[in-house]
Amino acid sequence: MDFDFTDKQQNFRLDVRAWLAANVPAELRGRGFASSRADLEAVRRLRDWQRTLYKAGYVGMDWPTEYGGRGASLVEQVMFYEEMSRAQAPQPLNRSGLSMLGPTLMKHGTAAQKGRHLDRILTAEEIWCQGFSEPNAGSDLANLQTRAVLDGDWYVLNGQKVWTSMAHVSDWGFFLVRTDPAAAKHKGITFLLLDMKSPGITIRPLRQITGEAEFNEVFLENVRVPASNVVGKVNEGWGVAITTLSYERDVLTMIRHISLRTALQKLLSLARRTQKNGRPASEDPVVRQKIAALSIGERVLQLNGYRSLTKILRGGAPGPEGSTSKLFWSQLDQELAEFATEIIGPYSQLKAGSAMAPDDGEWEFYCLLARGSGIRAGTTEILRNILGERVLGLPKD
Ligand SMILES: Cc1cc2nc3c(=O)[nH]c(=O)nc-3n(C[C@H](O)[C@H](O)[C@H](O)COP(=O)(O)OP(=O)(O)OC[C@H]3O[C@@H](n4cnc5c(N)ncnc54)[C@H](O)[C@@H]3O)c2cc1C
Numbered sequence: 172m173d174f175d176f177t178d179k180q181q182n183f184r185l186d187v188r189a190w191l192a193a194n195v196p197a198e199l200r201g202r203g204f205a206s207s208r209a210d211l212e213a214v215r216r217l218r219d220w221q222r223t224l225y226k227a228g229y230v231g232m233d234w235p236t237e238y239g240g241r242g243a244s245l246v247e248q249v250m251f252y253e254e255m256s257r258a259q260a261p262q263p264l265n266r267s268g269l270s271m272l273g274p275t276l277m278k279h280g281t282a283a284q285k286g287r288h289l290d291r292i293l294t295a296e297e298i299w300c301q302g303f304s305e306p307n308a309g310s311d312l313a314n315l316q317t318r319a320v321l322d323g324d325w326y327v328l329n330g331q332k333v334w335t336s337m338a339h340v341s342d343w344g345f346f347l348v349r350t351d352p353a354a355a356k357h358k359g360i361t362f363l364l365l366d367m368k369s370p371g372i373t374i375r376p377l378r379q380i381t382g383e384a385e386f387n388e389v390f391l392e393n394v395r396v397p398a399s400n401v402v403g404k405v406n407e408g409w410g411v412a413i414t415t416l417s418y419e420r421d422v423l424t425m426i427r428h429i430s431l432r433t434a435l436q437k438l439l440s441l442a443r444r445t446q447k448n449g450r451p452a453s454e455d456p457v458v459r460q461k462i463a464a465l466s467i468g469e470r471v472l473q474l475n476g477y478r479s480l481t482k483i484l485r486g487g488a489p490g491p492e493g494s495t496s497k498l499f500w501s502q503l504d505q506e507l508a509e510f511a512t513e514i515i516g517p518y519s520q521l522k523a524g525s526a527m528a529p530d531d532g533e534w535e536f537y538c539l540l541a542r543g544s545g546i547r548a549g550t551t552e553i554l555r556n557i558l559g560e561r562v563l564g565l566p567k568d
Contacts, residue, residue, distance in 0.1 A: 176246070184250050190227060191258040196220065202261040204433050205537035209376075209385040214298075214340045217264035221295035230263055231273065231293045238277065238289045245480055252429045259433060262426065267337070268292035268299035270426065272345050275362075275415045279403040284364065288343070302332040302346035302365065302389060303412065309334075310553045312347070313356040313409065317391060319348035319363065325395045326350075326363065328371075332389040334547075338374050339387055341367050345415070351406050362408035362415075364400040371395070381539045382522070416549075417489040428472040428500050431507070434537065435469055438462065438511055441530065445514050452514050461510055468503045472496060491561040494554040501544035501551060508534070508541040 176184075199220055207213050224230045233248045234240020241247075255262060263269060273292050276285055291297040308315040317330025328348060338344065344365045351359030367374075371394035376384035403411040439462060442453035452458045475496050479489060511534045512519035523532030545551045559565040 176250075180246060180250065183247055184254060187229070187251055187254045188257070190229075191254055191260055194223065194227070195258055195260040199261055201259045203256065203259050203430060204437060205533045205540060206261065207383050207385070208264070208337065209339075209383040211340065214264065214337075217261060218295045218298070220261060221263040221265060224263055225294050231269060234273065234277075234289070234293070238273075238285060239293050245483060249429075249476070249480060252426050253432075256429045256433045262430075263295065265292055265295045265298050266426075267301050267345075268297070271301065271415045271418050272299050274418050275345070275411060276402065278414055279362075279411045281399075283399065284402065288364070297342040298337060298340055300335050300338045300341035300344045300367070301415075302335050302338070302344045304334045305331060306333055310550055312412070313360065315347055315349060315360065317346070317348045318352070319350050319361060319396070321350075321398065322395075324398050326361075326398055326401075328363075328365075328391045328394040328396060330391050332391070334377070334386045335374075335389045336386045338367065338389050339376060339384075343367055344389075345402070347408055347412055350408075354406065357409045359406050360408040360412070361405050362402040362411040363396055364402060365394070365396055369394050369396065379539075380542055381536055414488075417491075417493060427504075428469065428476060428496070431469055431472070431500065431504060434504075434507055435462075435465060437530075437533075438465070438507060438514075441511060441534070442514055445529075447514070458514065465503060465507050465510070468499070468506075472500055472503065475499070491557050494549065494557045494562070497548055498551060498554040498558070504544045505541045508538040512538050 196216075199216060208217070221230060228241055229251055231238070231240040232243040232251060233245040234242070236242040252262070269292060273289060276288060280288075288297070292299065303312060303315070305315050305317060315330075317328060317332065319326040319328050321327075326348070328346075330348070332338075332346070335344070344367050346363050346365045348361055348363055349359055350361040353359070365372075371392045373390040373392070375388045375390070377386055377388060378384050379386065402408070439453070442458055442462060443451050445452045447455050447458065453462075479493060479496065483489065515529050515534060518527060518529055519534050519538070521528035521532060522535045525532060528535065549557070560567055
């Protein structure tokens with residue numbers, strides 16, 4: 172692991188800091204924390220924000236220049252996210268496109284697919300969603316049943332996806348479909364790019380515990396997709412999906428942990444402002460110990476993130492050990508959210524819009540949102556299985 176940044180990298184950090192201070196729109200400042208990505212107006216503003224970031228050269232910095240990136244190292248990308256947290260700026264909207272599909276296409280896509288999509292991912296001209304999960308295929312993803320049948324140069328899709336985040340605002344989706352039902356479970360699956368405006372797609376919002384609907388059910392009825400939209404080889408989509416999921420659990424967690432730092436700063440501020448037994452909660456020894464423990468956890472995540480980063484910079488790819496970060500991040504995220512509600516007390520249950528809701532209900536929203544952290548991108552139990560079997564080499568079951 173390399174802890175030292177070069178002078179050039181440190182200068183880059185200062186440039187970014189100055190740029191963010193001058194360019195984060197006032198209405199978006201602070202929205203890097205506990206904010207909705209379901210509301211259409213919020214999505215429009217975040218799309219504009221990604222465009223602004225792109226024009227300044229801050230989106231896809233680690234992508235090669237031939238794909239519209241800056242050809243910088245992933246280190247600069249991480250530094251950028253750290254500075255975003257410091258400035259309390261929201262992240263680019265097209266997260267699935269940038270952190271999951273982009274790297275997948277660069278590795279497995281055809282020249283035509285790269286040429287058609289990569290630029291538009293960067294500019295947020297096309298927002299992407301991930302159509303993997305189905306009603307009986309979440310943890311057991313290889314059980315997916317959505318069928319794709321070849322008809323000339325087209326695949327015809329029938330089936331149902333579920334929990335598809337941002338499907339209601341997405342232009343495109345990357346989907347897993349079954350192309351050979353006779354093959355063994357992990358075989359016979361194909362990775363497809365799907366235009367979300369295709370006839371035969373019905374998107375139904377699913378209301379979440381937070382009260383908003385960021386994810387959806389997606390029904391596919393005789394949806395026609397050009398065969399040229401297959402990524403990698405037909406029936407070998409499982410391997411392509413593993414690339415996508417590794418990036419989701421590893422690189423994306425590194426980005427998520429940076430949001431955790433924003434939450435930690437907010438928690439500290441909350442503890443300083445909230446009275447407990449006649450003095451600020453931040454002076455209570457138990458509160459101090461808990462905040463210290465959370466800060467140590469956040470730092471451990473950062474160092475583990477640097478370890479993964481070092482591996483990638485040395486030519487490796489994200490591996491199963493990325494599950495450690497995802498697992499630990501989700502635990503910290505939930506602990507932090509719950510501890511904030513302990514500091515606030517019963518008022519923590521008041522939501523945005525209530526005159527008496529502390530911090531305009533941000534903590535109520537954050538606490539409910541954090542319930543999903545141990546489910547999305549691999550549940551806690553599944554990540555423990557992966558770590559046990561694939562990292563520690565323990566016997567299966
Ligand atoms: C906020 C959020 C956003 C999401 N966004 C997307 C998205 O954009 N696209 C997408 O495709 N999916 C998305 N998902 C779905 C997510 O990937 C699934 O919820 C997840 O994989 C779990 O699947 P499941 O919900 O079907 O639960 P199940 O797999 O049915 O699991 C239920 C419970 O059983 C446990 N369990 C299951 N199998 C085992 C086992 N072998 N050993 C031990 N325990 C086990 C699980 O840990 C869990 O506690 C999202 C989920 C959330 C919460």
